[in-house]
Amino acid sequence: MFSENKRDKKSKKEMNHLSKEQNKIAEGTTINGDLEGQGSFRIDGKIIGTVKTAGKIVLGKNGVIEGEITCEDADLEGLVKGNIEVNNTLTLKSSAVVEGEVITGKLAIEPGADFNATCTMKGAVKSMHNDKKQTKEGKTA
Template identity: 60%
Template sequence: MFSEKKKDPKQDLTKEQNKIAQGTTFKGDIESQGSFRIDGKVEGTIKTPGRIVVGKSGCVEGEVKCHSADFEGKFTGKLIVESQLSLKSSAHIEGEVITDKLSIEPGALFNATCVMKDGVKTLNDEKGRKRKQKKGETA
């Protein structure tokens, strides 16, 4: 009579949150299906299909690959964000950033090279020649 909806176990895992508390230092590589909240210090590589939140006291040095990220703390290294990277006013980012969308609040320090994915599309002009169009530009 009542059908039970089957949950995707992969979806449940990305809802789990790993936490590195203030005063904690972790050195090494971390790979998880869950999201991260970092208020301590991480030196190494973090990979997750979830979200990473770095609080004001948080510091990450190394490489990060994630779906989305919110930074209030510090980051140095290579940051690869599949969707949106949000930098709060207290954020301090240095290194290399690759993302699809970027949001920076006034006051944030952003000293990085940045590549915006899917930012350039190839179009054909009236004569059939190909030209590149930037995101937001009309044809």
């Protein structure tokens, strides 16, 4: 019984360590398929498919993603054609080009970035809904 607990603790430590690791897709590399990981991704090559991680995605100036992105945070400098879902902050640098649909908690866009997308902000819908309820409650009280 004690050995199982030690093994469980070790695997949790290993997973925490793995989630801090960064995966790098170098310039000149093309991947046709889906990528999924716990750690962050630095992408300077081209990916045609889905990229999903619990970490951060950094897309370099020459990086291209044609497909869906799901992550915690993202810093984009390259080209993205597809849907993007970022739980926390999506940052578009001046050289970024985004085409598709975006769902994010926070959005930061530098001047010069091309943002040809529909965008839904996660937190804004909830707060507006709560404000309306408070206003109605205030009038009836």
